[in-house]
Amino acid sequence: MTEEVRAAGAVLWRLAGRVTEVALVHRPRYDDWSLPKGKLDPGETTAEAAVREVREETGFRAVLGRYLARTSYPVPAKHGSGTVPKTVDYFSAEAVSGAFEDNDEVDELRWLAPTAAEKLLTRPEDVRVLRAFCELPVGLTTLLLVRHAKAGKRDGWNGDDDLRPLSEAGLRQAAGLRRVLALSGPDRVLSAPRLRCVQTVHGIAEDIGAEVRHEPLLSEEGYWPDPVLGVARLLAIAGDGGTPVVASQGGVIPDLVSALADRDGVELSAARGGVVPSKKGSFWVLSFRPPTAETGPVLVAADYHPSALPAPAPSRH
Numbered sequence: 001m002t003e004e005v006r007a008a009g010a011v012l013w014r015l016a017g018r019v020t021e022v023a024l025v026h027r028p029r030y031d032d033w034s035l036p037k038g039k040l041d042p043g044e045t046t047a048e049a050a051v052r053e054v055r056e057e058t059g060f061r062a063v064l065g066r067y068l069a070r071t072s073y074p075v076p077a078k079h080g081s082g083t084v085p086k087t088v089d090y091f092s093a094e095a096v097s098g099a100f101e102d103n104d105e106v107d108e109l110r111w112l113a114p115t116a117a118e119k120l121l122t123r124p125e126d127v128r129v130l131r132a133f134c135e136l137p138v139g140l141t142t143l144l145l146v147r148h149a150k151a152g153k154r155d156g157w158n159g160d161d162d163l164r165p166l167s168e169a170g171l172r173q174a175a176g177l178r179r180v181l182a183l184s185g186p187d188r189v190l191s192a193p194r195l196r197c198v199q200t201v202h203g204i205a206e207d208i209g210a211e212v213r214h215e216p217l218l219s220e221e222g223y224w225p226d227p228v229l230g231v232a233r234l235l236a237i238a239g240d241g242g243t244p245v246v247a248s249q250g251g252v253i254p255d256l257v258s259a260l261a262d263r264d265g266v267e268l269s270a271a272r273g274g275v276v277p278s279k280k281g282s283f284w285v286l287s288f289r290p291p292t293a294e295t296g297p298v299l300v301a302a303d304y305h306p307s308a309l310p311a312p313a314p315s316r317h
Helices: 047-059 112-119 126-135 168-182 196-209 228-238 254-265
Strands: 007-017 021-026 032-034 035-038 060-078 083-098 106-112 141-147 188-191 212-214 246-249 281-290 299-304
Touching: 007 047, 007 060, 007 126, 021 112, 021 212, 032 112, 035 047, 035 254, 047 060, 047 083, 047 168, 060 112, 060 126, 060 254, 060 281, 060 299, 112 126, 141 228, 141 254, 141 299, 168 196, 188 281, 196 212, 228 246, 228 254, 254 299
Parallel strands: 007 083, 141 246, 188 212, 188 246
Antiparallel strands: 007 021, 007 035, 021 032, 021 106, 060 083, 141 281, 281 299
């Protein structure tokens, strides 16, 4: 079996007045300028590793936004001779607090406009990631659309299906979602009125001191009599700004995401054969331009994460 080195990082950004600046770090060990990144610790997801590495290398606490890109290149094998592939998954991440101090890995940090940063970066792979970041503006609204975690088989539950609870596997998935979605800085939690949906995101609400608000139009029986109303409701939630978490069902999410993508011209490369994925315990990171006087919120990116547990990186929209 081929050894693979997994790593994660971010384009860390901030606003200096109206100018977007990104952080580059100098690593004396390699004498290069790069985006902050590092290897995954055991049991980490790429999102968790990206936030941790940003904090360790730059001193800043980051809030994750959209997924950007994956780079891949050979590195010397840890055991034996030759090389092994190294993959690095990158996210957009806003710096919200902190300050830089030189450390064992990084002796200098520079905040630069993207055009200046591109000229300073050592690796062409980092330039490609930075360009992916620059394809869209900063300050997008992030909506985290979650399919409820596993709740066992319907035919094995004798009670009201609305009250079917999460299984042990589902509780593990919900715990993973609680950790990973926290990295995006959620500020409110909404859910289809199903116990399994509410249980999936209850821990997130608890962490931010909020209640889980019921959204009947995003349940299967509430959505399908008039899908246009369901799409409008999700757009209204996005239009309120912030970073909402919305839990729904597998009978709703594919149609909802597909309708939004078709409306706003966003390609869903995660879809296969026209089927939009929505595994139990998975989530979509939907990025919207905020509403203006002329338009409501507009979907500009949609990234699918098949799991909040350690797993392969998300498919890019």
